[in-house]
Amino acid sequence: MDASAKTMDTATKSPVMSRKTKEKIGNAITYIFLLLLSLLVLIPFFWMISSSLKQDNQVFSIPMEWIPSKPQWNNFVVIWDQIPLLTFFKNTIFLSVVITIIQVLTSSFAAYGFSKMKFKGRDTLFLAYIGTIAVPWQAYMIPQFIMMREVHLTDTLWSLVLLQAFSAFGVFLMRQFYMSIPEELSEAARVDGLNEYGIYFKIILPLSKPALTTLAVLTFVNTWNDYMGPFIYLNSTEVKTIQLGLRMFVTLYDAQYALIMAASLISIIPIAIVFIFAQRYIIEGIATTGMKG
Amino acid sequence: MMLNTTPKIVTEKQRRRRNNLIAWSFITPNFLGFAIFTLVPVIASFVIAFMKWDAFSAPEFVGFENFKSMIHNQTFWISLWNTVYYTIGTVPLTLIAALLLAILLNKKVRGISTFRAAIFFPYVTSLVAIAVVWNMLFHPDMGLINDFLRWIGIDNPPGWTSSSKWAMPAIIIVSVWRGMGYYMVLYLAGLQSIPRELYEAAKIDGANTWQEFRHVTLPMLAPTTFLVLILLTISSFKVFDLIQVMTMGGPGRATNVLVYLIYNEAFVNYDFGFASAISLVLFIIVLGITIIQFRVQEKNTDF
Known part of the structure; x- marks a missing residue:
């Protein structure tokens, strides 16, 4: 064997x-x-x-x-006084939760439009979505930054919410899934007199729980672990995420090895818990899309 | 059905317009955010690369000026070389490690998913924590790795992140360790899609394990390998986090990569135009890799 x-x-x-x-x-x-x-x-x-x-x-x-x-x-007690770990946690949780909710809601909604409805310009529009997935974020982060600076949103958590909550990846993932739901199902519902919103809420949404969970878990983990985005946008200590806080701690107290390791461990624990309970969704999500590296 | 035909024709146009409206109501919430925060910046990035735009003066068009100064910028060439070095080191090692792990873990024994999860775990943990712990493991005098190297008889172990010669290999090691679980998952999916009958046929032909691997597994995995190769190469060209936390591009410029240079020019020196020119180069490289690999793939489909 x-x-x-x-x-x-x-x-x-x-x-x-x-x-x-x-x-x-x-x-x-x-x-x-x-x-x-x-x-x-x-x-x-x-x-x-x-x-x-x-x-x-x-x-x-x-x-x-x-x-x-x-x-x-x-x-593990001292560390909470050494750095504002609680603030960092709150900021990270805020970003991860808000971005995940907006991402899942708007993506699944849009994906329904792209997969189950026919309208003028649909394929061109979807091509624009796919096209931007291929463009590295680092290639357009500068115009984004200039834009955010113009509206005075840099150094706020909302800048990251706006930048990350509407990613094309979510729409792509959900569309992949909706395409696998047989068209006859929606056709039958249309014959029964259900309108598009009814089909979405009563038929497609209940069926797509696994895909929604996959997208939610992937978005949550990615946002929690994100480093470069917060690194560019968040400068004040009050808005820093756990990753930035940890980085700051290492720079400030580089000889406090034990405390650095304690802080690192604390920063990993929430993700470890999510991973233990949702690893099936994470691994399936990666295997089916092969995206998001 | 027949009775309905006449009024339906009259309202066909209306119906279609209504249908379009409903479709747009589904798409709009996401599309607004996507168009403003992704589509517009993507287009703008091409324009800014041809502008002089810094913190001190109003933006103006300068044609290829940014690209000219890029060509004469030594740090640009060093960063480009470092990125290529990192890619050449990371891609084959990660690919081979991922493939071997996938074959090893593609068994139907109880508890196998726990082992898979263990290998995959480094990929989901936050990069800062990982980089910090590896920095300590790589400590030249006191770190666990050099302890071990001395113990097996290497008297003069490398200085890792404190040496300009060994900093990049250290980063490559961490990168391979972190990424192999992710690509293993892709390979596992590939392995599971190989039909059982092929192995049975190979057995009947008297193939041994190596021949089976060489003539069944490997060719059948070619599409997966192709995907892994593209994803790995592209993500290697975008490396930033690991380097920012582990070496900050140093010592000297030993691990200064393209994205690190873009970051520095854009957000430390506020030279948006120049930084955009470099990011355009990054984009073209990524696009080029995709196109070249697609071509190669097209040629090799009939193995």
Whole structure:
């Protein structure tokens, strides 16, 4: 069944061993190998957790102590006073939630228009959407910035909401999904006298829960992790996101290794929770669109 | 049906107009935001590249002036080279790692999704936290990586992010580590779409595991590899976050990449025109890669 099972095959050619036992041993070897591999990949995170519970001068002590003998739980309390972590959290949550809601609502609405309705200029318009997905954001971030500066929105959270809530990606993803819903369904509803809004709310929307969740989770995670957007637009401490706050902390207190690791860990935890509960949607979303790198 | 025909013809035009109106009501909320904040800036970016626009004077048209000063700007060429270096390092390594991981994790055993999630996890974690922890792991004197290298007998381990020779390899390592899980997911989807019968046929022909991989898996994965190659190359040309947090383009200009230069010119020096000219170059490169790879793909479809 796999390479490790095959090695077992040649190593233990004893006819006494049943097929089942062999399979079991093969499975065990596969498991151990995969476990070691996963642990290896996750080492930076273990190091982060371990260091966050140490004193600053212990972080780099040799030999490395993976499980701190005297865990400094206090690090996770002190950090909230060292930097306005709560403010950073509030700003990040605001951005992630507002952008996700607007993105999901307007995208799914627009995608219905693009996939289930025929109107003049539809394909040209959609081509414009697709075309901009291919343009790197870095190529048009400058005009965006000039625009936002003109209306005095730089250094506010709203600038990022406006820039990121109407992305073409969301429309593209939802349209992909709506195209897979058989046209007969809407036709039947039209015959039954349902108008387009009725079809959207009563038939398409309930069917598209998985796609909506995928888009919501992807948007939320992307916004939470975004660095370059906030980095360009947000300068004042009161509007900074958790990513910017962490970056600021590292610059200001570059020798407080343990506290830096504690802050890093705190910044990751919300995403880790989202990931644990919604990884199916994230992975499916990536596999079906292959977009958003 | 027959009875309805006459009034329907009369209102056909009206009906179509009504239908258009309804369609637009669906699209407008998104389209307004999209047109103002994406479409207009995309078009404007082409115009600004031909203007002198800075913090000190009113914008004016200068033709190819920005592009001329770009060609004579040494930092531009260094950044372009660094971006290419980063791309050449990151793309093949990530692609191979992703492919191997996908083959390894494409098994139907219990708990496999947990292993996949573990490999994928670095991709969803915030870049700042990742860059910060790797910076500590890469610490030349005290970091875990050099500890390990000394332990296996390398007396003079590299200086990583503090050395202009090793800073880029360090960033490439982190990049591969972070990205491989993402592209593994694409490869897993590709692997699962290969029909079982092909492997059965190969078995009957007496193919061994390597031959199976070489003559069934690899050719069947060609479309996925093509997609991964494009996505990886394009995202490599757009690299910024990792470099901003890990090295800030340094030491010296050792990791100064195109987007970092664009950022500096636009938002530190407020030289919007010059920065736009460089971002136009970035756009043309990205477009060029897509076109070249499509051509290559067209030639290779009949393997």
